[in-house]
Amino acid sequence: MTLEAPYATLSPDVVLSAVEAAGPWTDGRLLTLNSYENRVFQIGLEDGGFMVAKFYRPGRWSDEAIEEEHTFARELADAELPMVAPLAFDGRTLLRHAGFRYALYPRRGGRAPSLESPDQLTWLGRLLARMHAVGARGRFAARGVLDRSTMVTTPVRAALASTLLPVHLHDAYRRAAERVSHAIDARVDAIGPVARIRLHGDCHPGNVLWTDDGPHFVDLDDARTGPAVQDLWMLAGDERAMDALLEGYGQFRDFDPAELALIPALRAMRQVHYAGWIAERWHDPAFPAAFPFAAEGRWWEQHIADLHDLADELG
Template identity: 75%
Template sequence: MSAAAPYAGLSPDLVLDAVAATGLRPDGRLLALNSYENRVYQAGLEDGGFVVAKFYRPARWSDAAIDEEHAFARELAEADLPVVAPLVFAGRSLLAHAGFRYALYPRRGGRAPMLESREHLEWMGRLIARIHAVGARAPFRHRGALDRAAFVAAPMQAVLASPLLPARLADAYRAAGARLDAAIAARQAAVGPLRTLRLHGDCHPGNVLWTDAGPHFVDLDDARMGPAVQDLWMLAADAAAMDALLDGYAQFRDFDPAELALVPALRAMRLLHYAGWIAARWADPAFPAAFPFAAEARWWEQHVADLGEAAEALA
């Protein structure tokens, strides 16, 4: 295993052996699921059904941080919330096999939510409020926060250290990023102190599956501390959608309307983080294949322009 290709040794046989190490009996069926940060597989079982095996990227999270993620998922499930929690074997949900850390999950199907439906948006708002009610009980201690250090400084450092950024754009990128960072800081200061809580953290439509019984959430891999609005804004295509989400949210939990002013700053932080994430992971062979545009100078030219526009909008 190497930092450049952390999953080079993760063969199909190794995945099946890891499932079998828990006492389950895989039947040989294996399907790689869409995931870049980690590696995720659906494995068939001899007794019927499937499990989902998630292999964690080495060095991204500490064991303590992954244990917190799992404990949060179990806490939500025990509160009768539709969140997929990891399976437990001999008292442990974070497992290890052949140098890889992994967890097994029950397979839960579903379809994409209809975010143009006010009924669906209100339902999502109610569910997120209930998740936040549990998330507010206690803080994370090992998973960090949604802050400028993690979502501005670190990704900018990764981009500036990467060969992907054309040398002629380095000064422009550094200046645009600094302006945007200052604008983000100013917006946060203007909004003032906010309550933070344990969040899903990456609450976009792809992490919500809808069934006839309603929505359920998957993938708490980005769970961290932050303001409640972080779990709402990526589901809202416009002001009307946000209104619907908040109407549902208010049925179970109070929402501080001052947090809405943070949405442009959160969107800008995600913009910076996305480029930094690709740059930091570029040595992983999956990334050039999935994000070939990042090797093109024109994409970085547009990214620098987008940073400048985001800073102007925030100002």
């Protein structure tokens, strides 16, 4: 295992033996689930059930940060929120095997929520308000902050250092990124201070699974400190959807309407981060296979144009 090929030694046998090292007996069934940052598997158990094994990307998070993720998930679940929390074995949720750090979870199925349904959006708004009420009760010490340094400065540096970005586009990309960065700063300064709490951090529809009994949330891997609106905007495709989310949210927690003006800045930060994330992870064989378009100059040309559009929107 190396940082250039972090999962080269994570064979099916290693995955299954890691699960059995924690205690559960497997039946050999293994299904790779959709995940690029980490590696996640559905594992069949000897008793006929399933569990999910998540192997953390080496070098990304400290042990303390992962343990904070697990503690937050447990805190939410203990507050009777539908958050899938890791299982504990001998009092530990962060496990180790064959040089990998991993955690085991109960399997919870479901489908993507209908973001066209006002009822489902209102339901999600209520749950997010309750999640944020729990998030506001404490602080992260080891996890990241949703800020320009993390979401813009670092990924821009990764893109410029990557062979993916064509050399002849370096100056154009740098100018576009600088425009976005300055525009984000101006928007944040104009809004002024807003409350920052512990968040899910990556609350897109793929991390919300809907069942006949309602939704549940998965994957706190990007849990960070930031404004409450971060967990709302990715579920709201338009103003009508945001209104439905906030209708439910307001039943359990006050929402500062000034945060709505942060959405264009948060959207811009996410788009800058996306390109830098791909560039930084390109050495992982999963990334060229999943994102082949990033190796094409025309994709970077469009990305640069998109950054200018985002800067114009923020201006």
